[in-house]
Amino acid sequence: MKSYRVLRTAFKAIRRNIMRSILTTLGIMIGISAVITMMEIGKGSSSAIQRTISSMGANTLMILPGTASSGGVTFGSGSVMTLTPQDAEAILKEPTVRAAAPVVRARTQVIYRDRNWVPMYIYGTTYDFLEVRDWTDLSDGVVFTEEDVRTGNTVCLVGQTLVRELFRGESPLGKTLRVNNVTFKVIGVLSKKGGNMMGMDQDDILVAPWTAIKFRVSRSTMGSINQSSSSAQDSDVSNGLYPGSRTSLYPVPAENQTTSRPNPVRFTNVDQILVSARSAENVSASISQITELLRQRHRIQAGEPDDFVIRDMTEMTNALTSTSRLMTNLLLGVALISLVVGGVGIMNIMLVSVTERTREIGVRMSVGARGRDILRQFLAEAVVLCLAGGAIGIMIGRGGSYLVRLLLNWPTEISIPAIIAAVVVSVGVGIVFGYYPAWKASRLDPIDALRYE
Amino acid sequence: MHVGRLLTREASVLERRELKLIRVVDVHKTYLLGEIELSVLKGISLQIARAELVALMGSSGSGKTTLMNILGCLDRPTSGQYWLDGEDVSRLSADQRAVIRNRKMGFVFQNFNLLPRTSALENVMMPLSYSHEHVSEREARRRATSMLERVGLGSRLDHEPSQLSGGQQQRVAIARALINNPSLLFADEPTGNLDSVTSREILSMFRQLNREQGLTIVLVTHDPEVARHAQRTIHISDGSIQDGLRPASAQPYLPGLKGPSEVCA
Numbered sequence: 001m002k003s004y005r006v007l008r009t010a011f012k013a014i015r016r017n018i019m020r021s022i023l024t025t026l027g028i029m030i031g032i033s034a035v036i037t038m039m040e041i042g043k044g045s046s047s048a049i050q051r052t053i054s055s056m057g058a059n060t061l062m063i064l065p066g067t068a069s070s071g072g073v074t075f076g077s078g079s080v081m082t083l084t085p086q087d088a089e090a091i092l093k094e095p096t097v098r099a100a101a102p103v104v105r106a107r108t109q110v111i112y113r114d115r116n117w118v119p120m121y122i123y124g125t126t127y128d129f130l131e132v133r134d135w136t137d138l139s140d141g142v143v144f145t146e147e148d149v150r151t152g153n154t155v156c157l158v159g160q161t162l163v164r165e166l167f168r169g170e171s172p173l174g175k176t177l178r179v180n181n182v183t184f185k186v187i188g189v190l191s192k193k194g195g196n197m198m199g200m201d202q203d204d205i206l207v208a209p210w211t212a213i214k215f216r217v218s219r220s221t222m223g224s225i226n227q228s229s230s231s232a233q234d235s236d237v238s239n240g241l242y243p244g245s246r247t248s249l250y251p252v253p254a255e256n257q258t259t260s261r262p263n264p265v266r267f268t269n270v271d272q273i274l275v276s277a278r279s280a281e282n283v284s285a286s287i288s289q290i291t292e293l294l295r296q297r298h299r300i301q302a303g304e305p306d307d308f309v310i311r312d313m314t315e316m317t318n319a320l321t322s323t324s325r326l327m328t329n330l331l332l333g334v335a336l337i338s339l340v341v342g343g344v345g346i347m348n349i350m351l352v353s354v355t356e357r358t359r360e361i362g363v364r365m366s367v368g369a370r371g372r373d374i375l376r377q378f379l380a381e382a383v384v385l386c387l388a389g390g391a392i393g394i395m396i397g398r399g400g401s402y403l404v405r406l407l408l409n410w411p412t413e414i415s416i417p418a419i420i421a422a423v424v425v426s427v428g429v430g431i432v433f434g435y436y437p438a439w440k441a442s443r444l445d446p447i448d449a450l451r452y453e
Numbered sequence: 454m455h456v457g458r459l460l461t462r463e464a465s466v467l468e469r470r471e472l473k474l475i476r477v478v479d480v481h482k483t484y485l486l487g488e489i490e491l492s493v494l495k496g497i498s499l500q501i502a503r504a505e506l507v508a509l510m511g512s513s514g515s516g517k518t519t520l521m522n523i524l525g526c527l528d529r530p531t532s533g534q535y536w537l538d539g540e541d542v543s544r545l546s547a548d549q550r551a552v553i554r555n556r557k558m559g560f561v562f563q564n565f566n567l568l569p570r571t572s573a574l575e576n577v578m579m580p581l582s583y584s585h586e587h588v589s590e591r592e593a594r595r596r597a598t599s600m601l602e603r604v605g606l607g608s609r610l611d612h613e614p615s616q617l618s619g620g621q622q623q624r625v626a627i628a629r630a631l632i633n634n635p636s637l638l639f640a641d642e643p644t645g646n647l648d649s650v651t652s653r654e655i656l657s658m659f660r661q662l663n664r665e666q667g668l669t670i671v672l673v674t675h676d677p678e679v680a681r682h683a684q685r686t687i688h689i690s691d692g693s694i695q696d697g698l699r700p701a702s703a704q705p706y707l708p709g710l711k712g713p714s715e716v717c718a
Contacts, residue, residue, distance in 0.1 A: 005582045016570040363566045366527060367580035367629070368555020370548045446527050450566065 010380040014388075020349065025389030027345030028429060031338035032390045032422045035331075036397025039418035041404055042331045044411035046324050050280060058313050058320050059098075059280045060132055061287065063091075063273040063294070066307040081269035082307040085210065087297060088273045092128070094289045096282040099131035102270040104210045106218050108180040112166040119162055120204040122179065124213025125274075132276040133193075141173050141188030144209050152211035157188040159205035182216045184208060210270065280320050283312050339425055342389070343433040350382055350437035361441050362449025375442035382434020383427055390426025394419055472539050474637060474669050475501040475524060480533030480543075482519050493519045494530070495692040503636070504667035506660065508683035512675055516692040518641065521673045525558055525639045526550040538636070555583050559630025563642035565622040567614040567629075574610040577601055577628045584633060600628040604658065620651035627658065631668075638662070638670045644679055656682045 014021045065082045067074045088102040104124035110117050123129065126149050130136045136143070144155045156179075163172055172186040184206075193202040208217075277286040287310050294308055354361070361374055369377075401412040482494035493516045501507050511517040522528040523535060526542055527550070535543040542553055554560075567576050577597040581588045588596070601607055604624040614622050623643060630638055640659065644652035660682060662668045672683055680686045688695035 009582065012571070012575070359566060360568055363568065364579070364583070365551065366525075366554060366560045366566075368551050368583040368633075370551040370583070372548075373583055447522050450527075450562065 006376050006380045007384065009377055010384045013377075013381050014384060017353075020353075021385060024346060024349040025385045025392075027342030028339070028386050028389030028426055029342075029393040029396065031335075031342035032393025032426055033396035033400060034338050035335040035422055035425075036394055036415075036418055037400040037404065038331050038334055039415040040397070040401035040412040041410055042327055043413040043415045043418075044401075044405075046327050047413060048411045049323060049327075050320060057133070059277040059283050060313060061275040061277065061283065061290070062311040063087075063275060063290065064309045064311065065269070065271075066305070066309055080307065082298060083270050083273055084268060085270055087294060088126075088128075088270070090293055090297060091273065091275055091290055094286065094293060096278050096286040096289060097275055098278045099128040099276040101125045101128035101132055101274045102210055103129065103272045103274055104214045104218065105271045106180070106213050108217065110162070110166065110177055110179050110206060112172075112175065112177040115166050115168075117162060117165045119159070119206050120201060122206045122208075122213065122217070124208050124210035124217070126210060129207065129274060132274045135190060135193065137191055138188045139191040140171065141186070143188055149209040149211055152215055153209060154182055154184045154212050154216060155187045156184040156206055156208040156212075157190050158186055158207075159190045159203035160192045161201055161204040162206060163189060179206065179208075180217050182212075184212070214268070214270075287312060339429055343429040346382060346386060346429065347433040347437060350378065350434055351440070353381075354378065354437045354441040357441075358444065358449045358452040361444050362446050362452065365444070365446035366450060371442035374444075375438045378438030378441050379431065379434050382438065383430035386426040386430030386434070387423070390422055393426070394422055397422075473500040474503045474505075474538060475499070476534075476536040477524070478534045478536075480520075480523060480530040480535060482516070482523065482528070483531045493692055494523070497533070497689075497692075497694055499687060499694060501669060501671065503669055504663065506663040506670045506672070506682070506684045508672045508674060508680035508686040509689065510674060510677070510680045510686050511689035515689045517673055517675075517689045520689060521639055521641060521671065524671060525560060526553045551583075552585065555580065555585070555633060557635050557637055559627075559633070559635040559638045561623065561626050561630050561638065561640040561643045563645035565614070565619075565626045565646070567622055567625055569615070570613055572611045572613055573601060573606060573617065573625045573628075574598065576614070576625055577632055580629060580632050597628070597632060600632055601625070604628045618651075619647050620654060623647060623651075623655050624658070627655075627662075631662075636669060638668055639673065640670065641673045642675070643672070644674075644676070652679070 063083060065080050067080060083102070085102040088100045091097055091100040102125060106122040106124065107118065108122065110119055110122075127143055127146070130143060138157070139160075141157070143157065144153065147153075148155055156177075158166075158172055158177075163169075166172070166177065167175065172189060174186065176183045176185050178184070190203070190205065190207070196202050275286065275290065277283045290310060291306065295306060298307055300307060364374060364377075398414070401414075404410050405412045477497055477499050480494055480497045481492065484491045484493060497520060509517050509521060519528070523530050526537070526545070529545075529550075530543050533543065534541060537553065538557065542550065545553065567573075568579065571579075574594065574597050577600055578593045581593045581596070598607070598610060601610055604627055606621060606624055606628070609617065609621065612621075614625070617625065638659075643659075644655055647655060656679060659670050659672070663670050672679060674680055
């Protein structure tokens with residue numbers, strides 16, 4: 001019996017009792033549509049969760065200068081100055097990097113009128129800092145521009161804690177405050193972020209162009225505040241930072257230039273570079289790319305240790321992957337249960353169908369159908385039923401997830417593997433649960449089958 | 454000039470005489486009902502020639518249905534031999550018997566046994582899908598149509614069994630039985646569910662098929678009226694054959710019976 005004949009016969013048998021066929025396949029239909037909807041919602045929420053965790057910094061990399069050592073005494077990480085703003089720019093060109101921001105830190109007093117406060121963080125950086133920290137939505141005002149960074153404008157963004165402590169609720173926009181006796185104009189207010197994982201208040205922050213912090217604020221304070229800066233004073237340009245770079249990095253400016261501009265002619269270092277990978281999966285790729293790049297830029301010979309340290313948020317990344325794995329397994333379990341239920345339904349109805357059509361089986365056998373012909377026919381029927389149910393289920397599932405997105409505003413994402421799995425599973429269910437009834441039908445004795453009432 | 458032809462004819466006659474279509478020797482059939490052995494057929498021996506119209510008669514429980522099942526290769530004898538067309542089919546497997554049934558036999562049942570909610574045409578085409586020669590869809594359709602036309606249902610190809618009368622259903626069943634050009638047709642109480650007029654139509658159709666196409670027909674019945682249409686009646690009682698052969702000449706011609714062609718018109 002040719003396969004197309006088998007299929008045709010199966011289609012005819014299904015059409016002959018269309019109502020029962022629909023009811024039979026309803027289990028599969030519901031199962032598959034539930035699976036598809038769940039998978040799409042699950043995938044949507046999973047990526048939403050991933051985004052949320054990412055915003056907590058899961059794909060953030062922190063690049064710190066390496067350690068300096070002298071006579072067997074190491075000074076700890078950050079004790080040598082090796083990172084430059086140009087490193088940050090170069091890192092930004094790597095394909096797996098979404099944003100890279102150089103950071104210059106300071107710790108000093110901030111004064112507004114008669115109030116003063118020492119913020120936990122005074123960060124000199126670029127706009128990318130807010131990208132990396134997923135902090136771009138300000139609660140008020142605007143972010144400083146590239147131009148501000150280039151010219152070292154004394155503008156700043158303040159965190160909510162500063163607003164509370166210094167401004168006591170009044171709008172800080174346009175106000176000027178003094179940071180280590182340098183006046184800064186507040187042009188934006190950061191949105192509330194609360195404590196970080198270590199319980200540190202992230203809103204206790206002042207963000208300004210790194211040039212302003214570096215060259216205006218830290219100049220006078222870094223000796224006492226910043227270790228890396230203090231070491232910077234020791235190893236000045238004259239020593240040459242990297243082996244082989246004997247010439248000075250910048251052209252020596254004219255006399256009047258030095259007096260009119262605060263930009264000192266010396267090697268500009270930053271305290272750290274914050275990098276955001278494109279996604280949490282990209283973190284390890286980013287690390288190796290950045291390592292490669294920085295070793296090359298810093299002219300580190302093979303075999304020599306890095307002069308920088310890259311830190312990633314392993315803990316968070318682990319939490320992220322375990323969350324998504326849990327989610328997937330949960331959905332898989334639900335899918336499995338609903339499909340088994342659907343399959344049992346198919347088996348049930350197929351068994352009823354075999355009993356009901358015993359006479360038909362007898363007739364087919366009397367005109368020369370062999371056991372395997374009957375087996376194939378019933379199996380084909382079950383598979384066609386399941387496949388049709390699966391196809392309708394996929395459509396219902398897609399529609400369902402669309403409705404969920406439309407009405408409940410839940411994030412959903414189309415899942416191609418789920419659709420492929422649904423097709424494979426519905427055929428599998430058809431074969432597995434259709435086999436027993438089909439086998440039973442094929443084992444019927446034609447005489448008994450013909451006489452069956 | 455006709456010597457050759459005469460010779461071949463004689464040879465074929467000889468061959469026919471020698472090689473009966475059905476030859477059954479000492480067939481027993483025993484069923485096991487738990488511990489008890491129930492002997493249904495107790496040593497049946499019979500022969501049926503080609504182009505014979507034989508009635509297998511007996512009361513219910515006599516074993517005639519069991520014998521028909523064995524003759525129709527639906528069942529195997531417990532012991533004894535059964536040669537069909539010179540081939541011993543008493544030891545064939547279920548699949549091999551299915552092939553024999555498909556090629557050489559047709560069945561007509563008391564309750565028609567048509568597939569419900571399936572058109573007459575599809576019903577007739579059904580055996581072709583199990584046939585070993587590969588029949589194309591179009592060819593199958595053509596053959597089924599001409600077969601239905603022959604039994605006088607050319608205008609009812611698309612009717613489903615529920616839309617057909619008993620006689621029409623039985624004619625569809627006959628068309629289905631004949632679609633594979635069998636040499637042997639079994640009719641198990643073919644008129645049991647029909648009124649007397651329709652019964653006569655169906656029976657005369659059998660006679661016509663037997664006469665015009667040389668189809669061997671085995672009529673299984675308990676009704677002497679039906680058996681009268683056969684050339685020979687084999688009486689079965691309590692699992693054995695009661696009397697032997699009845700000469701073909703004893704078969705009376707039945708006047709007043711219309712031929713199927715007239716009936717169907």
